[in-house]
Amino acid sequence: MTKNPTELALLARGMDTRLAQALRLAGWTLSKLQQCDVAALEALSIDQPTIARLYKGNRPPIPSEALLQVLFASRWLCCVCREATRPVVVHHIQPWAKSRDHAPANLAVLCTLHHGEAHNQRGLEVTLSVERLLAAKLAWERQVAHMDRLAIHQSTQVQACHWWYFNHLRLFELARASGVDLQRLPGFAEARQHGLCAAIGVVELDERGRSPYNARSAHHLYQYMVQMLSCVLEHTVPQNISDDLDRGTLPALITSGDIIYVQGRHFFSNINSPDPREDLVRAHRSANKVDIHFVFNRHEGTSGSARALWLCGAQTLCSVLQVNRIERADTRYQIYATVLAIRSAHGELKSRLYEGNLLRSGLGFGTVDESEE
Numbered sequence: 001m002t003k004n005p006t007e008l009a010l011l012a013r014g015m016d017t018r019l020a021q022a023l024r025l026a027g028w029t030l031s032k033l034q035q036c037d038v039a040a041l042e043a044l045s046i047d048q049p050t051i052a053r054l055y056k057g058n059r060p061p062i063p064s065e066a067l068l069q070v071l072f073a074s075r076w077l078c079c080v081c082r083e084a085t086r087p088v089v090v091h092h093i094q095p096w097a098k099s100r101d102h103a104p105a106n107l108a109v110l111c112t113l114h115h116g117e118a119h120n121q122r123g124l125e126v127t128l129s130v131e132r133l134l135a136a137k138l139a140w141e142r143q144v145a146h147m148d149r150l151a152i153h154q155s156t157q158v159q160a161c162h163w164w165y166f167n168h169l170r171l172f173e174l175a176r177a178s179g180v181d182l183q184r185l186p187g188f189a190e191a192r193q194h195g196l197c198a199a200i201g202v203v204e205l206d207e208r209g210r211s212p213y214n215a216r217s218a219h220h221l222y223q224y225m226v227q228m229l230s231c232v233l234e235h236t237v238p239q240n241i242s243d244d245l246d247r248g249t250l251p252a253l254i255t256s257g258d259i260i261y262v263q264g265r266h267f268f269s270n271i272n273s274p275d276p277r278e279d280l281v282r283a284h285r286s287a288n289k290v291d292i293h294f295v296f297n298r299h300e301g302t303s304g305s306a307r308a309l310w311l312c313g314a315q316t317l318c319s320v321l322q323v324n325r326i327e328r329a330d331t332r333y334q335i336y337a338t339v340l341a342i343r344s345a346h347g348e349l350k351s352r353l354y355e356g357n358l359l360r361s362g363l364g365f366g367t368v369d370e371s372e373e
Ligand SMILES: [Zn+2]
Pocket: 078, 079, 080, 081, 082, 083, 110, 111, 112, 113, 114, 115
């Protein structure tokens, strides 16, 4: 797969994905290739400019972080044709020789056909001009982000979905910071009328420290919180990392403050709290040498069964998290996060449907996802 270090090293030097994969599968590595002479490299169907770059000739390789960011933002697809069957190349929008710029903003993912067009000059006319290329890149990257958000948003609308937990205060703060008019959200008027939230829209815990879902009118509150969460998600670009839980790519893709969506096996364990109004729980999920940690108050569960059944032990769930910090220890990555909400698992989110073609083409992320406990 494209996450293989050898393939990434070859992509960073301008090779297309198909050839990089074929060479890697045939046992080639970057250093083995560098020991070959030009004739031997030509015999492997490597073109002249790439041969020069393999020998560290005219340009340093694209840093792997920038490479992964631009590949991920385009989902390994050409930003012009988005055709999943063609191999892709990472191309410099302003040529490297002129710009010396390896930043993701100057990189575009192009299929071999459109890469040819971007370099091919007919008379004075470049077939795929810098302006057209930039427009195509921005449009496609925006659409990818939108599809991620849409997939998450739609999953919140399906009947079978159930939210087991909301971080009421943090969601309120995020919604306010995004300028959401809480009073206009469906469910607010009813929740307010039944005394389930304050006039400014914040949901307060009762004297036992519980969110008021036991009341008969609690479905209004639930509805109100679902809407509040939707608004928060609409004002950010949440990343569904359920199928990318991989230490090779995650650090390049997420940073503190990002909102991420994680589906899979979660483990919950109790923390003794000195305050009886708190029922603190430590949660964690591990896969592919990435550990995700968060702590929450189970009293904020949305029902009795949420508190007694779903937020206990080992459960396959989705959590919406805001990343606080990422640490690397030995070979593992530790992600410490604040949980915004927890819901029932949803099949389609595990491997985004719209990326089906990409996965089938062998160019996308694999769905490697082995829970380790
Ligand atoms: Zn193309």
